[in-house]
Amino acid sequence: MSADDTVDVAVIGGGPAGSTAAAVLAQRGVKVRLFERDTFPRFHIGESLIPETYWVFKRLNMLDKMKQSAFTKKYSVQFVNAQGKMSAPFYFHDNKPHECSQTWQVVRSQFDAMMLDNAREHGVDVRQPARVLEVLFEGDRAVGVKVQKDGGTEEVRARVVVDASGQSTMLQNRFKLRQWDPVLNKGAIWTYWKGAYRDAGRDEGATVVIQTPNKMGWWWYIPQHDDTISVGVVGPFDYLFKGRGSHEQVYQEEMDACPEITRRLSTGTRSAGYYATKDYSYRSSKVAGDGWVLIGDAFGFLDPLYSSGVLLALKSGELAADAIADALAAGDTSEAQLGRWGETFNKGVDRMRRLVCEYYDGFSFGKFVKTYPHLKNKVTDLLIGDLFDDHVDEVWEPLETLYAEDKKPIPKWSEGAPPDADHKVNELYLPANPMR
Known part of the structure; x- marks a missing residue:
């Protein structure tokens, strides 16, 4: 087997999680090859970042690139209740x-392309487009990947395989590790608008979370550069998608209400088709096995409410990369x-999950x-993504004093459907007429 067929780490997927893990590993002297099946730029939802991404960006040498970008600066988040009353902004x-x-x-x-280019600059061997067909195993240990190439296939051996394949979750599906959230x-x-209302000053880039008047769901309102606003409605699966017609019809009904x-x-004009995603809250029952690791959406996805998705992708990539580098140095990839x-x-994800569940359960x-x-500062810490420090746990006991007497405890994620339960795989519906 040639040197080109052997690497220390093979990363499947070039999204934020895969790019982060690959770059950190390269920084630590690890030979990394990353396989991304799509040609960038490619569409992806999840546009709003939260402040704690700063520290991973700093480590990745991404801060100057973000500062020099045209992306809209975000300083706060604001909430609107079902009666239309706005909270004071939570200025970070x-x-x-x-x-x-x-x-x-x-x-x-644009952001994902910047992240992948940054991994290249750190010395990551990026193969794109390159589709990984399967992870290779010897017994229970991952030993490499099989990749589609020029009408045939090639095998690349690796001491560790990182699954950052997004919601296709190659290894999670293989081992039936997916657990659906019980709540x-x-x-x-969602869709995109041009020329719609934007606040002024430091509120111009604020994420606004707007509860629906019937309290069945909420809207996100995310200002982007080039006069674009991302506007989407979130609600229970059955409420949004059963017996109500097309995505356009449901969106319009919710908007009118x-x-x-x-x-x-x-004042705005719709500038894209209608997108939809269903059944998106899940987690793997474990993060790793012998010779393999799950990160980003290949491990799990929580909820869009507090825009934690990219942070959790970056953080899982960083934490996993450090564990892998240490494992390789110690000769122990168990x-x-x-x-x-x-x-x-998981402890950090659980904190964000609880804040999400409390909102859906009526938290004001x-x-x-x-x-x-x-x-207020502790709640703001949670909103900025300071999830991995015990100091934020001070909010939970006081929060419980506001519960109604008949309120039941929020089920833990681990109390959801078992990993092998029959459940529809996450689906993303792209618009037939994208207009974008």
Whole structure:
């Protein structure tokens, strides 16, 4: 077998998680080959970043590139309740006066290409387009990948395989590791608008979360550069997708029923078709096995409510890369060594998940801050993505004092459907007439 057929680490997927893991590994002197099946730029949802991405960007040498980009700067998040009353903005800088408290609203096709180019600059051998057909195993140990090439296939041996294949989740599917969230059975329909309402000043790039008047769901309102706004509605799967007609029809009905959305969009023109995704909240029952690791959406996806998706992709890529580099140095690529970051990561995801579930269960930021003003900074810490430090746990006990007496505890993620349960795989419906 030639040297070209052997690497230290093979990474499947060039999205934010795969690009992060590959770049960090290359920084640590590891020979990495990354396989991305699509030609970039390519469409992807998930445009809003949260401030804690700053620290991973800094490590990846991405900060200057982000600062020089045209992406809209984001300083805050704001909530609108079912009656149309707006909360005070949660300004990240007021909570943490550091440049890390300013983040961005990105166009993912551009952002993902920047991240992959950054991995190349760090010395990652990027093969694109290159489709990985399967992960190769000897017994229970991953030993490489089979890749489609020039009408045939080639095998590349690797000491560790990183599955960053997104929601196709190659290894999660192979081992039936996917567990669906027992609470967050949601879906979303969205499109893009030009010329719609934008706030002024430092609120211009704010993410606005708008509860639907019937409290069945919520809208995201995400300003991007080039006068584009991403606007989507989220709700229970059955509510949005069963017996209500086309995605366009449902979107229009929900828009007409929400005065805050109709006000904001009254000056705008739709500039894209209608997109939809269903059944998107899941997690793997483990992060690693002998010779393999899951990161990003290949491990799991939570919910779009607080825009945590890219942060969790970056953080899982960083944590996994450090564990892999240490494992290679120690000559131990066992499940225990490669997965040692999993407990820390899952604990952080659980914190964000609880905040998401509390919102769906009626949690009011305004009421909480009015009752416990000294804890506003802790709630803001959660909103900026400071998920991996125990100090934020101070909010949970006071939050519970606002519960109704008959409120039941939120089921834990691990109390969801078993890994091998029969469940529809995550689906993304692209518009028939993209207009974009």
